[in-house]
Amino acid sequence: MDETTHLRLLGFIVERLEVGILAVDRQCRIVLWNRFMETHSGRLLDAVQGQNLFDCFPELPASWLKRKIDSVFVLGNYAFTSWEQRPFLFRFKHNRPITGGVDEMRQNCTFLPLRDASGEVKMVVLTLADYTDTALIQRRLQAAILESETERRKQRALLRRLQGAKAQLFQSEKLASIGQLAAGVAHEINNPVGFVTANLGSMERYLGDLTQLIGAYDAAATALPAAQAAAVQQIRQKLDYEFIREDLTALIKESREGLDHIRRIILDLKDFTRVDQDGWQAADLEKSCDSTLNVVWNELKYKAQIVKEYTHPPHPECIPGQINQVLMNLLVNAGHAIGDQGTITLRTGAQAGEPREVWVEVQDSGHGIAAGDLKRIFDPFFTTKAVGQGTGLGLSVSYSIMRRHGGRIEVRSEPGQGACFRLVLPVQRTEISDQSPPDGPDLAGEVSAEELLALEETDGR
Amino acid sequence: MNASANVLSGDQTDALQEIANIGMGQAGDSIARIWQQFVELSVPRIAIVEADRIPALIHHFVGDGLVSAVRQAFHGGFRGEVLVVLNTGNRHELGALMGYDGPLEPHEEEEMLLDVANVLAGACIGGIARQLGADMGFSAPSLIGTDLDAHSVVRPDELSVATALCVEVCFNVKIHQLSAHLIALLPREEVAALGELLDRFLCTL
Numbered sequence: 001m002d003e004t005t006h007l008r009l010l011g012f013i014v015e016r017l018e019v020g021i022l023a024v025d026r027q028c029r030i031v032l033w034n035r036f037m038e039t040h041s042g043r044l045l046d047a048v049q050g051q052n053l054f055d056c057f058p059e060l061p062a063s064w065l066k067r068k069i070d071s072v073f074v075l076g077n078y079a080f081t082s083w084e085q086r087p088f089l090f091r092f093k094h095n096r097p098i099t100g101g102v103d104e105m106r107q108n109c110t111f112l113p114l115r116d117a118s119g120e121v122k123m124v125v126l127t128l129a130d131y132t133d134t135a136l137i138q139r140r141l142q143a144a145i146l147e148s149e150t151e152r153r154k155q156r157a158l159l160r161r162l163q164g165a166k167a168q169l170f171q172s173e174k175l176a177s178i179g180q181l182a183a184g185v186a187h188e189i190n191n192p193v194g195f196v197t198a199n200l201g202s203m204e205r206y207l208g209d210l211t212q213l214i215g216a217y218d219a220a221a222t223a224l225p226a227a228q229a230a231a232v233q234q235i236r237q238k239l240d241y242e243f244i245r246e247d248l249t250a251l252i253k254e255s256r257e258g259l260d261h262i263r264r265i266i267l268d269l270k271d272f273t274r275v276d277q278d279g280w281q282a283a284d285l286e287k288s289c290d291s292t293l294n295v296v297w298n299e300l301k302y303k304a305q306i307v308k309e310y311t312h313p314p315h316p317e318c319i320p321g322q323i324n325q326v327l328m329n330l331l332v333n334a335g336h337a338i339g340d341q342g343t344i345t346l347r348t349g350a351q352a353g354e355p356r357e358v359w360v361e362v363q364d365s366g367h368g369i370a371a372g373d374l375k376r377i378f379d380p381f382f383t384t385k386a387v388g389q390g391t392g393l394g395l396s397v398s399y400s401i402m403r404r405h406g407g408r409i410e411v412r413s414e415p416g417q418g419a420c421f422r423l424v425l426p427v428q429r430t431e432i433s434d435q436s437p438p439d440g441p442d443l444a445g446e447v448s449a450e451e452l453l454a455l456e457e458t459d460g461r
Numbered sequence: 462m463n464a465s466a467n468v469l470s471g472d473q474t475d476a477l478q479e480i481a482n483i484g485m486g487q488a489g490d491s492i493a494r495i496w497q498q499f500v501e502l503s504v505p506r507i508a509i510v511e512a513d514r515i516p517a518l519i520h521h522f523v524g525d526g527l528v529s530a531v532r533q534a535f536h537g538g539f540r541g542e543v544l545v546v547l548n549t550g551n552r553h554e555l556g557a558l559m560g561y562d563g564p565l566e567p568h569e570e571e572e573m574l575l576d577v578a579n580v581l582a583g584a585c586i587g588g589i590a591r592q593l594g595a596d597m598g599f600s601a602p603s604l605i606g607t608d609l610d611a612h613s614v615v616r617p618d619e620l621s622v623a624t625a626l627c628v629e630v631c632f633n634v635k636i637h638q639l640s641a642h643l644i645a646l647l648p649r650e651e652v653a654a655l656g657e658l659l660d661r662f663l664c665t666l
């Protein structure tokens with residue numbers, strides 16, 4: 001190839017290459033301006049040649065770009081700009097008028113020093129490559145990565161909630177089946193207790209009859225010959241008939257009381273579990289307290305003195321079986337917190353204002369709750385009790401029960417001074433949204449059916 | 462002298478040290494001119510290093526603390542990569558020096574780091590190459606990261622060479638609390654090409 005052909009070829013390439021090429025001299029006057037630059041800037045070579053670059057394109061970042069070009073002149077080094085940090089140098093429309101997505105052409109630029117024979121830099125050549133496609137792909141990739149990242153985070157949160165919900169389900173199922181068992185037993189006991197009560201009634205009557213009969217005999221005894229009268233008197237004294245007569249009455253009275261007690265316990269158990277009458281209803285919180293107290297009495301009787309400060313507030317609409325469950329959790333916790341001897345105070349009350357609310361407090365004189373633990377006690381599985389003693393679910397279940405009721409559970413405690421839990425319920429039932437409140441414990445919210453479905457779908461992928 | 466050897470001979474090493482000294486001096490001078498600041502330069506250190514030692518070496522050069530790092534490839538008479546590890550105290554003042562108006566946006570800060578690294582790399586490699594009569598080209602610098610600890614600037618498993626020739630120099634621009642370590646790495650097989658250039662240079666003396 002001779003030199004002219006070679007030069008023509010090079011000229012053609014510079015002119016037609018799909019890359020912007022321009023050159024400026026030391027005064028930043030434009031000396032070269034190829035077809036790409038003409039097309040995209042809408043300025044022909046004739047219009048810009050010999051003109052100062054910054055006069056022609058006032059939108060260029062002048063102070064920064066001047067320094068950059070200067071440094072190429074002084075150092076004779078390369079310089080670059082990348083679309084990632086600086087989307088474009090020249091504000092050109094991108095080459096995707098139809099399928100666009102970005103406004104300006106993304107550009108990677110290179111500044112090349114052009115030296116003369118003496119090594120001095122005479123011009124700076126600027127090449128400008130269109131990176132719009134790369135930028136678009138990158139943007140889409142980044143969006144996809146972000147999306148899958150959010151998706152993953154959502155899944156993780158869902159999984160955690162699912163685990164929490166599973167644990168709660170387990171706990172409340174356990175309680176429900178214990179309740180059912182107790183109700184069944186109560187029912188079974190009811191029958192024998194019924195006939196024992198009836199029999200006791202008959203026995204009492206018969207005893208009256210017998211006493212009457214013996215009285216009659218006593219009256220007739222004076223007619224007996226002296227020897228027989230003495231023998232009867234002797235037996236009477238030996239058996240201590242007077243005592244037997246009095247004691248029998250007392251025994252029967254006590255047995256009747258015992259039977260009454262059994263019947264009350266059975267009623268309380270039925271009341272507590274409410275297997276027969278589930279669902280929303282206005283319930284007397286004080287009665288709930290009393291029947292629950294009876295159920296857990298065994299655990300408390302030796303160490304706790306019970307103080308009741310009842311003020312007979314209105315009866316809130318609730319699911320009594322569930323509120324009893326909450327009260328039981330609180331009473332058991334209170335019993336645990338009291339070491340040897342202490343007091344449990346049950347208080348009820350009503351709050352003025354809208355919506356009308358009523359409350360129950362269970363206060364104990366136990367060891368109290370450390371300040372750092374206060375915000376964690378409602379978390380599932382949070383427990384300070386020994387392995388096997390506490391699962392740490394009681395309060396978290398209670399929390400979600402109260403939330404489902406449109407109510408809340410509050411706690412205050414001074415370490416060493418005991419703790420006081422307050423249940424607040426709206427008198428009128430309110431609709432509850434499914435969203436977890438922002439301040440609630442992480443896992444207390446139940447997982448909705450849709451969420452479970454979504455989870456299964458993503459699992460199956 | 463065996464030009465195909467993968468290590469430099471004693472003469473070649475001496476010559477490279479000499480050339481590096483002069484080249485860095487010139488580089489410092491031209492950088493001082495464009496930034497209008499006095500630039501402090503260390504005496505370049507030259508060493509052959511095993512790839513798995515490079516992270517420790519970088520840590521040895523720059524010490525503890527967080528740094529930013531840029532890599533840039535060069536090619537021409539010989540080819541290799543420059544790592545520029547920067548410790549920029551006052552980025553905003555530096556930004557003003559580079560012609561940015563107002564406080565720097567995060568992407569402007571990145572661009573500035575790339576630019577500073579590019580200027581340093583161009584001056585140093587260019588300075589050495591010019592004395593050797595080699596014409597060098599550079600590809601665009603890319604950011605390795607900001608706020609890295611020195612050990613994580615390069616990971617040995619990312620390096621594709623077993624041994625490299627390392628030329629290290631440290632810049633300090635006091636006023637702007639800018640310090641930069643420039644580490645030029647030549648893969649072993651490129652050392653021969655450099656050796657030839659050094660031999661040619663030695664002949665002209």
Ligand SMILES: Nc1ncnc2c1ncn2[C@@H]1O[C@H](COP(=O)(O)OP(=O)(O)OP(=O)(O)O)[C@@H](O)[C@H]1O
Nearest residue numbers: 333337368377383384385390391392393394395419
């Ligand atoms: N009345 C209280 N006094 C002091 N600490 C309490 C009281 N009630 C709860 N806590 C603290 O809160 C923790 C969580 O209580 P929660 O009822 O949720 O679980 P638990 O009693 O440990 O176990 P579970 O109730 O599942 O058997 C308890 O381990 C205890 O540390």
Ligand SMILES: [Mg+2]
Nearest residue numbers: 329333394395
């Ligand atoms: Mg408990």
